[in-house]
Amino acid sequence: MQRHEVCSRYLFAPSIVLGLTVALSVAATATEPPITAVTFTPDGQAVVAVSQAGMQVCSWPDLKRQRTSKASVPNLHCAAFSPDGQHLAIGGGYPAEDGSVELRSWPAGTPTAKLGDHDDSVRAVVWLDSSRLLSASADRQIRLWDMKTPRELVRVLQSHSRSVDALCLLEDGKTLVSAGVDQSVRVWDLETGALVRSMNQHTQGVHDLALRPGEGGLPMVASAAGDRTIRFWQPTIGRMVRYVRLDAMPMDIAWRSDGSQIVAACADGRIRVVDPEEVKVTETLDAIDGWAYAVAVHPHQNRVVVGGSDGQLKKVTIRSAGNADISVR
Amino acid sequence: MKTLLSALALVVGFAAAGVAEEASSRRVDFRNDLIPMFTKNGCNAGACHGAAIGRGGFKLSLYGGDPASDYEAIVRQRQGRRIHLLDPAGSLIYRKPAEYVQHGGGAVFEDQSESARLLLRWIEQGASPVSRRELVDVAITPAKHVSRSLDEPIALRAVAHYADGSTRDVTRWTIFKAEDASAVAVDPASATTRVLRPGRHIVIARYLNTVVPIELVVPLAESTIDLADEAQSNFIDQRVLESLAALGLSPSPVCDDATYLRRVSLDLTGRLPSPQQVRDFLDDDRADKRRVLVDRLLEGEAFQQYWTLQLAKLLRISPPQGDQQAAQAYHRWVADQVKRDASYRQLARTLILASGDTHVVGPANFYRTTTGPREQAEFVSELFMGSRLRCANCHNHPLDRWTQDDYHGLAAVFAKVEQGETVRPKPDGQTIHPRTLEPAAERIPGEFFLADSATDGRQQFADWLTDPANPYFAKAIVNRLWQRMMGRGLVEPVDDFRDTNPATHPVLLDQLAEDFIQHGYRLRRTLRLIANSTTYARSANATAENKDDDRFYSHALRRPLEAEVLADAISDVLGVADRYGDQPVGTRAVTLVSPATASPALDILGRCDRSGACESSSRSAGGLPQKLHLFNGDLLNARIAAEGGRLERLRLEGKRSMEVIQAFYLAALSRPPTNREREHWQTQLNGLGSHHARQAFLEDFVWGLLTCEEFVTNH
Known part of the structure; x- marks a missing residue:
C-alpha cells in the first residue's frame, strides 16, 4: 500500500487508487503552474500552498481544497507564518521587474499590507518576530521590514552577487543566514547589518536553508543546493560540519520537529529523508511526477506535504525517526 | 508601469488570438520547433546563454545540443519562474527577448514575429517537453x-x-x-x-x-584550363591537378635541382646539404637522381634524428616533473621506432597500452605527458584522431559530433591508469561527469559505452582506434606528414578534423590514408610518395595567375625553418657550433631530448616547449624577436668571424673574396650565385681598397646572407 495521497485541488476523486492517480494527475494538471512553497497552518490543521495561480488552503490530512485566492503579488514563491500565528506573509513578484510581500491576517486570510520596492521577485521571507520580517529577492537584496505604524524599511542587506533564494533566522533572533544563486551561505548580524562571514563550499546555487530544531550546542543550519548536496553548517563559527550528496537535486528542505532528520524535496519528484549525523539517506519516497519544489513536515505527525510540478500537492508518510532503515519506494 | 503592462498584455492577447488558428493546426514541438527558434535568434550561442556558465543566471545548452537540460532550464529551474502557464505573455522567457523588461541581449524578436508567436503558442499549449517527431x-x-x-x-x-x-x-x-x-x-x-x-x-x-x-x-581564373599534359608522378599529382583545373589555376613549373635538393634535405633531414653534396647533385645527370636522393635521405642517420624530433614534438616529449631519465628512455624508444621504420599503428598501440617503470619502459611515459585523464583524452584525440575532443568538455561540440559523454567517457578510460613514475592500471580510477556529477562511463568516442568498467578499457580503445576501418587514425597522421612536407595540411588545423572543416582535397586524403594502411603504416612510405610527386617539386615562385593560391598547391609554399633546424643551419654555415646546456660541443639542436635544454638561441628562434601541440609553431617561429635578434644579436654577430669558423678557414686557405662568396652561397642557399648576383658582388668588391675593408665587407655579406628570406625559409 502506497503511503502518499493526492491533493484534491486537481484530482476530484479522493478515493482513487494511487497508482492510477499519479497517471491521472499528469494529464489533468498539464497546464497548472507548479506549487512553489507549502507550509502548515499554525494549528497544523491545514496546508497553505502558493503558486503563480495564487494561494490555496487545503485541509489536512485529506488535502481537500478549502479556499483559493488570488494575491496582489503575482508569481508567488514563498509563504511563512508569523511566530504568533496571526499573520501570513507570501512573497513573489514580476520576474526582473519588481517583487513584494503581501501580508494577510490569519486565520481570516484577509490582506492587510503589502511591502514592495524589490526590483525582482521575492524568493524567501522569514519573520524576525510578529511585527518584523525579512524578505530576500532575486534583486540580490535582503530587506528588513518593521510593520509597526508607520511601516518602514529598516535595513537593506547587500553583498550577494546573485539572487537570494533562502533565509534562515537563528534562535538568538539577531543572526541571519542567507544563501542563493551565487553559491554562498552568508551570515549576518541583524543588529548592525554587517556581513559576518561568507561560506563558499557549495559548487552550485543554494536553494534552501533550514535551522535544526532543538536546544543545546551550536546552532546548526542545513543548506540544499544544485550541486546535489545538503550541507550542515555551524554558522556562528563558520564551520561546515558535514555533507551528504543525493542522487537528485534537493529543491527544498525541512527538519522533523525533533531535529533528528531532515526531509528534502528533490528534482526527481521524490523526497529523501536524511540522517544528519550519519549523513546518509534513510528513506526515498515517490511524491511528485515532475519536480518537487516544496516540502513541509507536520509538527506532530510522521507526514510531510510536498508540492511541485503541474500544481501537484501530495501527502507522504515517512517512517518514525527511530525506525530509519534505508528504503526506496 | 502596470498600465503599460496591461496594454502590452492586450496587444499580446490580440497576437495570441491571431495565432489561434495556427495553434489549432499544429502543436509546437519543443525540440523541433522551439530549439531551432532559440538557435536562429542567437539565444543559445556561445556569446549568450549558450556560454559554459550561461548568462544572467540563465544557461542553455550550446546551440541546443541538450534539449532536455534546456527544457529544465526554461520550465523547471528557479521554480518555473521563466514560464507563466496562466499568462503566457507574462512569461519571463517571452518578456526578456521581446524586451518588455531589460534584457542584456537587447530586443531579440518583435511581438508579431514568427519567433514570438511560436513561443507564446508553446506556452499556451502547456509548455510541453514532448517531441512527436525524431x-x-x-x-x-x-x-x-x-x-x-x-x-x-x-x-x-x-x-x-x-x-x-x-x-x-x-x-x-x-x-x-x-x-x-x-x-x-x-x-x-x-x-x-x-x-x-x-x-x-x-x-x-x-x-x-x-x-x-x-x-x-x-575559379580563380576566368577561363578554363587544360592540365592534361602536366607531368604526373603519382596519384598525388592527379588529385592536385584535378583541383587546379576546376579552379582554373595554372601550376608553377617544377623547381630547379638546387632548390629541390635544399627543400627535400630540409624536409627529410632537417639540415642543409653540404656544399659538396650540392655540387655532386648538380653535376649528376641521371634522370632519376631526385628519386635516388630521396631514397638516400630516407635511409640516413640525419633522417632518423630529424624525424625522431618530429615524433618527439608530436608526442610532446619533455621531462615530466624534471625527470630527465624518463624523457631519455622515451626519446630512445621513439628513436628506435623511427630507425626501424616501425608501423605507426603498432607505435600507437604500444603507447596506449603502455605500463611499467617509466625509467625503463619508454612508451609508459605517454601517460606522463599530461596531468590527468581529461587532459590525456584531449591529447590522445588530437594526436591520434586529429579531433579536438576538448571542445566537448563543458558542452557537446558545437561543430562536430562529439558529445560530453564522448569526452568524459574517453577520460574515464584513462582514469583507470595511474600516472606516475610507474604507470600501472588503476581499476578503481574514475572521473566525474560534470553534467551528472556521477562517475563517467567509459566510452569509445562517437561509438559505444564499454560494457565492463572493471576491465582496462584501453585495449578496446586501441583496437577501435587502430582498426583499418577507423575513420580518423590513418588520415590524422598522413595529414600531418603532408603538412610537414607541403607547408599546409589537407585539413588545417591538423588537429581539427570535422565535417565542417573539410579537406581541401578529400579524395587525395583518402588515398594517402589508404596507401598508408596498405603499406603497413610506414611513415617513410608516405614521405617518399610526397617527396617524389611533381606537386612537391613545384617552384615556390608563384605566377601571376596563381599568386593568390595558398592552399591548392599550384606552387610550393615558403615556410619558416623550425627553431632547431635554423639553429643547426646557422651553425653549419658559419662552421661554429652553438652550445646547448651541458650537452657536448657539436650537439645538434634537432637531437636535444628536452625542449627546456638551456639555449638562448633556441629561445629566440621560437622553439616549441611541447606543453601543447607544436604543429603551428613552424609557421610563426620566432616572429619579430627572431628577426631582431638575427639582425642585431650575438646569434650571428658574435660568431661570423669566430676563430675556427668557415669564414676564417676560407681566409686562412687564401681564398679570394669571390670564392668566399661562392662557398657561402653553396653552404647557405645550396646553390651558386647567379650571374647577376656574381656581378653585383664583384662590383661591390671592386670598390674596396684595403684588406681590412674586404674582411669587413665579407663579414657583412655573411650576415646579410643569413638574414635573408631565402636562407631562413624552406622554399
Whole structure:
C-alpha cells in the first residue's frame, strides 16, 4: 500500500487508487503552474500552498481544497507564518521587474499590507518576530521590514552577487543566514547589518536553508543546493560540519520537529529523508511526477506535504525517526 | 508601469488570438520547433546563454545540443519562474527577448514575429517537453556550388527528415554562416549567399545538432584550363591537378635541382646539404637522381634524428616533473621506432597500452605527458584522431559530433591508469561527469559505452582506434606528414578534423590514408610518395595567375625553418657550433631530448616547449624577436668571424673574396650565385681598397646572407 495521497485541488476523486492517480494527475494538471512553497497552518490543521495561480488552503490530512485566492503579488514563491500565528506573509513578484510581500491576517486570510520596492521577485521571507520580517529577492537584496505604524524599511542587506533564494533566522533572533544563486551561505548580524562571514563550499546555487530544531550546542543550519548536496553548517563559527550528496537535486528542505532528520524535496519528484549525523539517506519516497519544489513536515505527525510540478500537492508518510532503515519506494 | 503592462498584455492577447488558428493546426514541438527558434535568434550561442556558465543566471545548452537540460532550464529551474502557464505573455522567457523588461541581449524578436508567436503558442499549449517527431537528417542544398562569376545569388535550402518519414522545410530556422565573411556574403532573410572573392569557400549550415558544410567555388581564373599534359608522378599529382583545373589555376613549373635538393634535405633531414653534396647533385645527370636522393635521405642517420624530433614534438616529449631519465628512455624508444621504420599503428598501440617503470619502459611515459585523464583524452584525440575532443568538455561540440559523454567517457578510460613514475592500471580510477556529477562511463568516442568498467578499457580503445576501418587514425597522421612536407595540411588545423572543416582535397586524403594502411603504416612510405610527386617539386615562385593560391598547391609554399633546424643551419654555415646546456660541443639542436635544454638561441628562434601541440609553431617561429635578434644579436654577430669558423678557414686557405662568396652561397642557399648576383658582388668588391675593408665587407655579406628570406625559409 502506497503511503502518499493526492491533493484534491486537481484530482476530484479522493478515493482513487494511487497508482492510477499519479497517471491521472499528469494529464489533468498539464497546464497548472507548479506549487512553489507549502507550509502548515499554525494549528497544523491545514496546508497553505502558493503558486503563480495564487494561494490555496487545503485541509489536512485529506488535502481537500478549502479556499483559493488570488494575491496582489503575482508569481508567488514563498509563504511563512508569523511566530504568533496571526499573520501570513507570501512573497513573489514580476520576474526582473519588481517583487513584494503581501501580508494577510490569519486565520481570516484577509490582506492587510503589502511591502514592495524589490526590483525582482521575492524568493524567501522569514519573520524576525510578529511585527518584523525579512524578505530576500532575486534583486540580490535582503530587506528588513518593521510593520509597526508607520511601516518602514529598516535595513537593506547587500553583498550577494546573485539572487537570494533562502533565509534562515537563528534562535538568538539577531543572526541571519542567507544563501542563493551565487553559491554562498552568508551570515549576518541583524543588529548592525554587517556581513559576518561568507561560506563558499557549495559548487552550485543554494536553494534552501533550514535551522535544526532543538536546544543545546551550536546552532546548526542545513543548506540544499544544485550541486546535489545538503550541507550542515555551524554558522556562528563558520564551520561546515558535514555533507551528504543525493542522487537528485534537493529543491527544498525541512527538519522533523525533533531535529533528528531532515526531509528534502528533490528534482526527481521524490523526497529523501536524511540522517544528519550519519549523513546518509534513510528513506526515498515517490511524491511528485515532475519536480518537487516544496516540502513541509507536520509538527506532530510522521507526514510531510510536498508540492511541485503541474500544481501537484501530495501527502507522504515517512517512517518514525527511530525506525530509519534505508528504503526506496 | 502596470498600465503599460496591461496594454502590452492586450496587444499580446490580440497576437495570441491571431495565432489561434495556427495553434489549432499544429502543436509546437519543443525540440523541433522551439530549439531551432532559440538557435536562429542567437539565444543559445556561445556569446549568450549558450556560454559554459550561461548568462544572467540563465544557461542553455550550446546551440541546443541538450534539449532536455534546456527544457529544465526554461520550465523547471528557479521554480518555473521563466514560464507563466496562466499568462503566457507574462512569461519571463517571452518578456526578456521581446524586451518588455531589460534584457542584456537587447530586443531579440518583435511581438508579431514568427519567433514570438511560436513561443507564446508553446506556452499556451502547456509548455510541453514532448517531441512527436525524431529528426534523423537535414538535407542541405546545394552541397557544392561552382559559379563562373562572383556575386551570383545562390539559394540555400534545408529540409528536415524525420523518423516517421515526414519532411519539413526548415530553411528559415537554419543558420547559414560563412567561414570567411570577407569572401562570402550570406543574407539570412532570403537564405541566399553570394561569393565575393574567387576560390573555394565554406558556408556552414546549422539546424539543431546537425552542421553541414556547403562548398562554394568560383575559379580563380576566368577561363578554363587544360592540365592534361602536366607531368604526373603519382596519384598525388592527379588529385592536385584535378583541383587546379576546376579552379582554373595554372601550376608553377617544377623547381630547379638546387632548390629541390635544399627543400627535400630540409624536409627529410632537417639540415642543409653540404656544399659538396650540392655540387655532386648538380653535376649528376641521371634522370632519376631526385628519386635516388630521396631514397638516400630516407635511409640516413640525419633522417632518423630529424624525424625522431618530429615524433618527439608530436608526442610532446619533455621531462615530466624534471625527470630527465624518463624523457631519455622515451626519446630512445621513439628513436628506435623511427630507425626501424616501425608501423605507426603498432607505435600507437604500444603507447596506449603502455605500463611499467617509466625509467625503463619508454612508451609508459605517454601517460606522463599530461596531468590527468581529461587532459590525456584531449591529447590522445588530437594526436591520434586529429579531433579536438576538448571542445566537448563543458558542452557537446558545437561543430562536430562529439558529445560530453564522448569526452568524459574517453577520460574515464584513462582514469583507470595511474600516472606516475610507474604507470600501472588503476581499476578503481574514475572521473566525474560534470553534467551528472556521477562517475563517467567509459566510452569509445562517437561509438559505444564499454560494457565492463572493471576491465582496462584501453585495449578496446586501441583496437577501435587502430582498426583499418577507423575513420580518423590513418588520415590524422598522413595529414600531418603532408603538412610537414607541403607547408599546409589537407585539413588545417591538423588537429581539427570535422565535417565542417573539410579537406581541401578529400579524395587525395583518402588515398594517402589508404596507401598508408596498405603499406603497413610506414611513415617513410608516405614521405617518399610526397617527396617524389611533381606537386612537391613545384617552384615556390608563384605566377601571376596563381599568386593568390595558398592552399591548392599550384606552387610550393615558403615556410619558416623550425627553431632547431635554423639553429643547426646557422651553425653549419658559419662552421661554429652553438652550445646547448651541458650537452657536448657539436650537439645538434634537432637531437636535444628536452625542449627546456638551456639555449638562448633556441629561445629566440621560437622553439616549441611541447606543453601543447607544436604543429603551428613552424609557421610563426620566432616572429619579430627572431628577426631582431638575427639582425642585431650575438646569434650571428658574435660568431661570423669566430676563430675556427668557415669564414676564417676560407681566409686562412687564401681564398679570394669571390670564392668566399661562392662557398657561402653553396653552404647557405645550396646553390651558386647567379650571374647577376656574381656581378653585383664583384662590383661591390671592386670598390674596396684595403684588406681590412674586404674582411669587413665579407663579414657583412655573411650576415646579410643569413638574414635573408631565402636562407631562413624552406622554399
